[in-house]
Amino acid sequence: MFATTIKKAISMKRLLPVSCTAFAILLSAAAQAAAPGISGSTFNLTAAPAYLSQPDGLSVYSWGYGCTGGALPSGSTFVPTTTTTPFCTTMQVPGPTLVVTEGQSVTVTLTNNLPASAGNTSILFPGFTVSATGGVAGLLTQEAAPGATVSYTFTASSPGTRAYYSGTQGDLQVEMGLYGAIIVVPSSAPTNGTCPTHSTAAGLNTAGTALVNGGESDFRLSPTGAAYHLAQSCYDREYLFQFSEMDPNIHAQALAQVTGCAAPGAPTGCHLNVPTEPYHPVYFMINGRSMPDDMDTNYAAQYPHQPYNGNPHMHPGDLTLLRIIGQGRWQHPFHEHGNHVRILARDGNPILAPDGTSLAGPLLFTTTTTPGLAMDGIFYWTGKGLNWDAYGHHAGSSDPLATLTCTPDANGYNTGNALAVNYYEWCQDHNKPMEAKPFGDIGGGGPVTLPQPNLFTNGAWYGGSPYLGPDATVRSAGPTGSTPPSGTIANPPTSEAGFAFMWHSHNEREITTNNIFPGGMLMMMLVDSREFVIDESL
């Protein structure tokens, strides 16, 4: 079988309506993300070929790690446990995220099911002291010959996010997809403080004024609630982003040679000789998917070999842990709209001041992913300093949600009641109007006048008003909010009305899929009012 090649060397400007229609079909629901993986101490992985899907229609011949036999071995579990319909096929890109606990002995047995002409393969676990058993000697580690196995054992010595990838002919095998992530969760709680209470309040109770306690499941991998032994690494949500790029010509040549070597009459010992330079990548992926595929759900059925997505959601004030790994050859400046990211650690090593507990990592609005480098960062959004009330509170309203109170804590946030819709509101802006004139059920007296909406083109992720959450949006702009020209409403005014932010590579050429914009390394991040239940099992 040959790859289906549908290349569209045309600008997205002409394709936008087409693509938006495709969106509408693919966006089965508001997909959310978390950092799914498989947990255990013994992992049986297979390296095998399959085809990856790209949003321009190309199916790309690739190699990846998967679960031996296409199923999870006994003793392993899918995490987070609430994940819906997880699977572990014989091959996926990125490989299964291995979730282990600090101090644990980990054994990974690799079976080489790549085509014989691809030769040996192996796995490197940078950051761990690995002993390999079986296999044959390779340049960097013991390797598995075609059809054979090799085992790697190491102690998960310290917490953190790290990469694993092929240690055999990496220029080809990593390009083909042989990479993944390993997350070590800490075995004990932070030593310099305790984690704040993780609020799971979301949705509304029947009175419509307070949130449902326990309305959301806890999707964190770390049982201590922290990524490291540091109180500053406590988090409420976590997302893993693995960046890679792909040159389809290399994949096409690999497929052609694999096919040739397997054909009758091929010479004995026929093996691949695929040039990996000049390198001309045109697919730029996060977690093995290009936008918009990356915003579909984890384990979406249409991507049997690309199970992981990228579509973060968070409530105001949620401490959000970003686990970021550069798995390709290039650096990518990933720009997080909405706020800065505090880098906590590189390759599992916390970046600390000489006092041993103060953070010394940079605060970045653009996090550069670098080949082979993993980093962890914390992000959160509260709207502090907007200078207007993002919830559109309106003292004169009869809507109870419009007249909520704000009681500042020592940092100025409304944190006294985790069941309040405006939990983590910045109280200095509470009730502060943005619009000069009253509009709908929103008060006036503010600094700006919003022009006629007909002067604008609305976006698919525009919540329908300047305000956060369905109640404020409906009070401001009515229940239909806004309809973009595409007709796609990805952030409905009556149910979600979040603040959407684009997270994307700022080497902007990389937010294309081959020649099509939008695509590539791009995702939307949603800050959702606590009226909206973030369900990351989707």
Next chain:
Amino acid sequence: MFSTRCWIALGLLSAFAVPAMAQSFRVQCPSSTITHPAAANNSEPAYSAPTYVPVTSGNADYTTGKSGPVNGAIKCQQISGGDGYAVMGDGTQTYLFSFGPLSGIGDITQGLPGTEFPSVFNTPFPVSTSNFLVPGDPATTVDGVGTSPIAGGLVGPLSTAQLARIAGSYNGAVGQDYDIGHTFSIFDISESGHTVTVVLNAQSPFVVGDQVVISQGSGTDLTGYIGTFAVTAVNIPNAFFPANFAFQYTNPTTGLAAVNMSSDAVASSAPAITGHVDPRQIMDVGVMNGNIPAPLMAIDEDDEFFLTLTNVGMIMRPDLFEQHTVHFHGYPNASAFYDGVPDASVAINIAASFTYYYLAPDAGTYFWHCHITPPEHLQMGMVGQLYVRPRQNRVTGALYAALQTQQRDLRTACRRPGDGAIPAVTTDPDILCSNPVPVVNTGAAGGGKTYAYNDGDGSTYYDVDYPVQMHGFDPNFHFVGMTFNPEGFADMKEKYFLLNGRSYPDTVNPDPLQTQSADGVYHFSQPLPTIIKIAPGQRALLRISNLNVSEYQTLASLGVPMQVVGYNAKLLRDQAGNNLYYTTNSITLGGGESLDVILDSCAVRSVLTDPSSSCTTPMPTGTYYLYTPNLDHLSNDAENFGGQMTEVRVAL
């Protein structure tokens, strides 16, 4: 698309006055706001204390704890979104999708920000019978090219007379003009105590606070009512017409009888500056007048910033009917609405304007760009620079104590145990805060000095600052973009490598560069030279950003060391208060990154810990260079000498 906002507006007509907003071009620059309530906010007051003091119990809102002085001012700017041409280092004219200046035009042609106080922004162009606006005015062009054209068709430097004309030019909002006053006949006027209720014969246009003149012609029945008054209330239920036909004012004279159906009674308002613009001026100036980089913006911490984007359309690409937006890149705690991402907010259609509103965030070097189809609009030139100056510039006296005082402001606080600020804290700093009190009190004092950040130790002091934006143009992409063809993204490859929109040797041309547009007129296209002039012993702050859309770029300094003090608009300081500055001779940035570098031309200072102290051993005077070690970027397309390079001139 008939939006809900309209639907609601229709539904609520009887409840609220609907402002007269039919006009699609409009600027907004209030002289006062609820944040800056004084009548005028046209200067930066000294910083002595936070506006808000912490409130730790009970329900609070924006009025609670607001007991300190009002800090900062109001700043406004107007820009056009459209197209234009720029001239490359080899003389090639390159087509741009671009932003152009529509305020501060005189300042921008001199390399300054086009950001203005309301008093400047709201000054209409002084049109008279002898002072006309002609196409290209005010001063987006000068008459002809420079006096001494450089061989090869390059534009030469401007003559003294031309420069004088620019310097004397206009800085207000282009197009802003007096809106006509309203005159409405009065149906009924009556008084109850001091409160006068006026019922007009039509829906009242007045809002609370408007100055209204009550007058009549030859009649006398309104005696006692006549005069100029401030409207105190609107939407007054009355016996005659809908409530929105009526308003009230307060009259010192009481006891007047009601007057019904007076033959000549009118209520009128004076012509006023309200944000109304004359579209002719907008189009005359804004069309085909793009700049690269886009107009410079600079604000001070605590400012409110009103940025009006006016979409004048792309004349060369009418097929695209493109919207534009402004993304304030790197703003912490941005709002999705004002973030400029068209997918997540609104985008501005042609022939419309929209005002972005932000309170200035933490000090630092940010930048801005259009966010429509970023690989296209950024490659085509819609990138600009933006920085926020710190409160510390407005501090007199000890910087350390002033930063401790700033910790009382919860919006910018970065507290750690033992930082000496009041009240003492026991918890670790907030994970995203960036400006803790330094470990060492250097005793540095401010007062009329400039700093990159609120450092509290004077370590980011500078004498002069220069914005330096790295960019790159792919001439094929620009050509395809001009000729109605869909551009390919996969093969994008820059051939012109720019600092502030120019390649060497244009980077050291001190004048605004001009480009002849398709209309034959020379427009200012590249206002910013990149000549780093430093007096011996002084310090220059380089506010460096990279907006190249496909590559990482390195900038190196030959001779003068680069001290990196800020990164991504944040002071380089750990949360224990240690400075993490480092000295290097090169920095590397990806697209969408910024960094602050200080070039210090002093070898030894009189007070080692105070960079503002006098220099005892300056560096030798001379010309040094700032250039890219990406050596293939030292070219202008086919010319193998030029590109991303400029001069650092250490000279008196």
